[in-house]
Amino acid sequence: MVRTRLKRCTKCKKFGLKDKCDECGISMKEVAPLKYSPEDPQGARRRKRLNAGSEKWIDSLPSIEGDYSDE
């Protein structure tokens, strides 16, 4: 099964499936399929929540330092 790749004109921003834009006649650029829309508020919230690597995120990790009393 061949999946048709969506293309987009870099000039008029029009989406299409042909190699060249119907409007401008210039080469269309292949659009990489996006898993999440950049305009998806859920995606932004997800990234914000999973702010991994930040100091806040490190603080939220459970620490086992100095907690060996069970041994």
Ligand SMILES: [Zn+2]
């Ligand atoms: Zn165009």
